[in-house]
Amino acid sequence: MNITVVCEHNKFMDMEEGKKAYPEGMGVCLAEMLKETGNPVTLIRMDEKGVDGLTDEILNGTDVMFWWGHMHHGAVSDEIVNKVADRALRGMGMVFLHSAHDSKMIKKLLGTSCSLKWREDGELERLWCVNMAHPIARGLGEYIDVPQEEMYGEPFDIPTPDEMIYIGWFRGGEVFRGGCVFNRGRGKIFYFNPGHETYPTYKLPQVRQLLKQACAYVAPGIPIKEDVKCVHIPEWNIKN
């Protein structure tokens, strides 16, 4: 299985807190984590100029793609969005992390605004598992604590997920559908909310295990069909 990580680099990552959380860079942290699955991983950088180096060759060889973005969603060209979404509908697994809820890509695939409530306070998030038998949650117990995280709260404007696995709880009383799977076309999409760039969430052993299990779960079970074209994609949400 070939894994591709598209990870944004932004100004917060160059500030003290960002460097403290990920001295090596968040993208490198995610790539190293996924290499522990024994599969090859390609790391692609996104910044204010857009996505750099995601060639057709890399995309067409990708079985699972991880996507993390925050400030620079608008810099991602519609050409890239269309190509990646097309491959996702043909069977490539997608994992959207944290502020990738606001990416053009997820809005295109889910067809809603994916807006949410947020508060950057760096407090505890407790992710309660609501589907203990799910392969993504295997061996992880009833809940996962992320000691410092940005609050993401409901209402979260997503379609009803095909599978709910985690609901996040925050000290402000908010709850959030923080771990859910959507089936689109022949592909699977997993969204996971933890992972603000100034907190070292992707260093937590339970989160790493969860994301590796998510990678295996969304991986195509059958060969990706090259000739299926993506359909039913609304245009309105690509432009905002």
Ligand code: ZN
């Ligand atoms: Zn954030």
